[in-house]
Amino acid sequence: MTLQILINGILKGGLYGLMALGMSLIWGVMNIINIAHGAFIMIGAYITFLLFNFTGIDPFVSLIFSSSIMFLIGYTIQRGIINLVIRAEIFITLILAFGIEIFINNAALMIFSADVRKVKVSYGASNFNMFGVTIPYVRLIAFLLAIAITIILFFFMTRTKSGRAIRATSQDLDGAVLSGVRVSRIYAITFGIGTALAGAAGTLWAIIFPLSPTMGGSLTLKSFVVTIIGGLGTMLGPVIGGLTLGIVESFGTNWFGTTFESLISFSILVIILIFRPKGILGKGKE
């Protein structure tokens, strides 16, 4: 039983890690806390839902569509709006992100209504047994894809020109400008990648869990928790943070009941912020 809870936590934790990866990237590079992150995950989930319902595209395949559409949306938002105020006091961008979140959530409520939907794939319920632990295939595949996407992002950031430009901008803005980096474009690409990751996380979320237009708020807060646990500035941070939250939540809800799920994650958030504000791995800047 303990092993089952642990495995459940790890599988969910991988998804949490992917959810927070985009938020952590945007936060680390541009010092923006993207409150609208959960709303972007929600859009990604609905893209998957719509594609599956109307064209029958397999949800795992729609990963490509949801992430590329979300990249375009994110790129446009950063280029058209956020870049204009990015040097103002930090809470200005925070409220701006709230404005974007309120807009997206209510637009989604009007379009899709508050009904809870589900992506019903034929293989959704199949699973296999190993050492007495039941593992659903979809959860395992979602976990592996989440890890794979993280690895792809790692290679993008270290091996490509754009990736190096992003890292240079985050380390030394003036230095990057002097070396010919076009900051407004790099910021837009960074935000686009962040939202694309949110879209991908949304797709994987939609395969496993039900979706509704208001799901974003709690996912934003979970992404915070994961980002804070892992700390900023490393690729490993969100993975560690995600697994930690997944495992703690899994055991916590088993002991205290599912109604305590959010209380557990926020308590972790506050405790980590008080005792280790830079995260467990701790490379972030104040």
Add this chain to the structure above:
Amino acid sequence: MKKNLLLISILILFSLSPFLTSNNFLIRFLTDILIFSILASSWNIIGGYTGYASFGNVVFFGIGAYSTSILMSNTGLGFFVSMILGGIIAALFALLMGLPILRLKGHYFAIATLGVAEAIKALVQNLNITEGNSGIYLPPPEMSVDGIYTFFFYVTLIVLALLLFLTSIIFKNKFGYNLKAIRENEDSANSMGINTTIYKSAAFSLSGFFSGLAGGIYAFQQGFIKPEPVFNVLITIKMIVMSVFGGLGSLFGPLIGAFTIETISEFLSSYFLVAHTLFLGIVIILMILFAPKGMLDIFINIRKKGLSYFRKNIEEHRV
């Protein structure tokens, strides 16, 4: 002086409004504006004057509302005693929460306050004394229907007047200058011998006290409260938006913001029942782009600079 006279006459006219109109809907709407004026002004103490952008101030509102409700329905205490105790409980909570959290800066402070607010909401949803998600009923006020509207209008007005009076005194004194010093540069303030911890905590508790009073008034006015509406993060966002809209760190800025934003939302919600929150999102985005320094700043500068004011504002902060 001329400006002050104008302001005072507007305030007197406003405070007499229950005698000028018998439209209860209007009085209720004005009371809502007053409640939000209290909330925005309290946020302004910690967010505007002290420079700590709290994203969890709704927690004081919620604690005030719940304390008042529990005291009134369980112990039979009167409304005023319960409301004041609710404010004190909210202030003590602010003090307790501030000790560890006020050490954090910038984004970390913002996220921590948001986290505490959400954690307390989750706790209230799960405790027995708060009756979880089913909510609490309060004993109804024993007054005539018209009397109720006038009663709440004046209670809220008095609390707001007290808050403004206190803030205006505080910010002409050492306390206020110390808070400003903390906002401008906390490290220098510290090295100048200002005990920043005490002043920050005091500002946070003051903010918590008045938000708690507003929560108590709201609970008694509604007659029934649930965790989701009184701990709604949207209330915090409204406090911040109103403060920014009116002008941060000014006495009357939050009032102007509360009046404008509530009027816009009321107008929109009467025409677009479903979409009005969506418009609130648009209002926030437009405000951040075009009026990040508030309405007062626009009025002062637009005569001198014209439309180039907006361009300059954006040029200053863009990449």
